[in-house]
Amino acid sequence: xLLPGVLxxxxxxxxxAIENGVGAQVEKITGTxxxxxxxxxxxxxxxxxxxxxxxxxxxxxxxxxxxLLDSKNQLEQQTFAAQQRIxxxxxxxxxxxxxxxxxxxxxxxxxxxxxxxxxEDMPFLSSERKNRIGKxxxxxxxxxxxxxEKLRKxxxxxLVEAEYANTIEVCQETILVDQAMCLVNILRLGxxxxxxxxxDHQRCGYFDTAASGWRPLPGHYNRSIQKAIEIGAKxxxxxxxxxxxxxxxxx
Numbered sequence: 001x002l003l004p005g006v007l008x009x010x011x012x013x014x015x016x017a018i019e020n021g022v023g024a025q026v027e028k029i030t031g032t033x034x035x036x037x038x039x040x041x042x043x044x045x046x047x048x049x050x051x052x053x054x055x056x057x058x059x060x061x062x063x064x065x066x067x068l069l070d071s072k073n074q075l076e077q078q079t080f081a082a083q084q085r086i087x088x089x090x091x092x093x094x095x096x097x098x099x100x101x102x103x104x105x106x107x108x109x110x111x112x113x114x115x116x117x118x119x120e121d122m123p124f125l126s127s128e129r130k131n132r133i134g135k136x137x138x139x140x141x142x143x144x145x146x147x148x149e150k151l152r153k154x155x156x157x158x159l160v161e162a163e164y165a166n167t168i169e170v171c172q173e174t175i176l177v178d179q180a181m182c183l184v185n186i187l188r189l190g191x192x193x194x195x196x197x198x199x200d201h202q203r204c205g206y207f208d209t210a211a212s213g214w215r216p217l218p219g220h221y222n223r224s225i226q227k228a229i230e231i232g233a234k235x236x237x238x239x240x241x242x243x244x245x246x247x248x249x250x251x
Contacts, residue, residue: 104150107147114157114158114161117161118130122191122209123207124171124188125171140154164190166190167188169187170188170229175196176213176214187225187228187232188232193207194207195229224243
């Protein structure tokens with residue numbers, strides 16, 4: 001009875017040993033698998049985080065690229081517009097140089113015409129007008145004065161001369177009347193006529209442009225010229241007067 005039991009135990013011991021060995025191997029494999037799984041999971045998490053970072057960086061780079069493209073387009077447009085402005089400025093500069101070449105002779109011609117006009121015109125404000133033209137002539141001959149300033153001053157002188165046609169003026173001057181110098185009241189009606197009347201209101205006359213001298217008028221004009229002088233001096237209201245208007249010129 002003891003022998004079979006012993007044999008049974010002897011047969012059972014190797015089986016148990018084998019079973020324990022397999023279990024250890026299984027346990028070892030399982031542990032290794034778990035460890036590998038944990039590492040894999042960590043790597044996946046790390047890769048996922050890295051992927052998110054790379055995706056975010058990619059999106060940022062895309063946005064940056066879009067901004068740069070927009071900036072590039074704007075710069076190209078600005079460059080094109082600047083090139084157009086430069087071309088316009090170059091043309092304006094070329095035109096300005098051409099104008100300057102032609103404007104100086106034009107200014108000299110205008111000043112000379114003004115000088116002749118003042119010299120040949122009726123003798124009113126003679127000193128003031130001759131001084132203005134004299135300054136203008138000296139300025140046009142000064143190389144330090146810019147062309148624009150010369151043109152501006154010339155235009156101002158032209159406007160002053162043109163304005164005389166729209167104004168009435170009364171002043172006192174000493175003129176040659178009947179071969180004698182006499183202090184008289186002078187009435188200027190625009191650029192049409194120039195009259196004089198002595199201070200005693202007894203004699204009157206006009207400037208004869210054709211003869212470049214003062215000529216007497218009949219006595220019946222004395223009252224009308226006196227009224228016109230008072231109107232011009234704002235000493236009486238405006239009214240219709242009978243005056244020999246107009247002027248004769250040398251042909």
